[in-house]
Amino acid sequence: MRFSIRITSKAIEDIRKAAAYIREDLLNPVAADHLLDHVTERFSSLSDMPEIQQLAADPVLRDKGIRFITIDNYIAFYRIDNESRIVYVLRFQYGRRNWLDILRGDSAPAPDQPSSPSI
Template identity: 30%
Template sequence: MTFEVELTEKADRDLRNIFLYIAFDLSAPENAERQINRLWDAILSLDELPERYRRYEDEPWHSRGMRVLPIDNFVILYIPYLEEKVVRIIAVMYGGRDIGEQLKKI
């Protein structure tokens, strides 16, 4: 069963900010491109078996079905909607951040 993968505006902004930070703040544009490609590959892989990653433990996100895909030093937070066959990417962030605090801003 193939799912459609959608990015929220926040997730799209997150990816752009990650690229800009690595490319310009860290002066590593090649690394930025490779990192974004790895993140995109992980995101697009969610079109198959999106429930294979663990559920986020804290409420209210747990009840909403949010899942966590770790990739390198980042996490991709997403919700699979099984009946609609859609995976919505909620956020992409550095894994060392306080995810709960960041989710309060959504």
């Protein structure tokens, strides 16, 4: 049975900002569209086998079951809820950013997020 994919509001915002940066600051709308296509493809691939990707190396994130998938120069962080068969995409960050501090700072869920996908 396939997993459902749920993208948190923070991850959606991250993806929008990444695409906007590429489109508006780098003036490359084709690359921005290409990134969005890759995001869609890679997130869709998580539906079949979400556990194929590695757990985060950081012990705090690993203990919370946080996994990651690379998409071009970005890293998407997610957590699997096996009981409800849902993959929660938590954040989407540029690979060279200090994403560990960003993820560790996400200790409380946003109002529109259920408590289960918080990091």
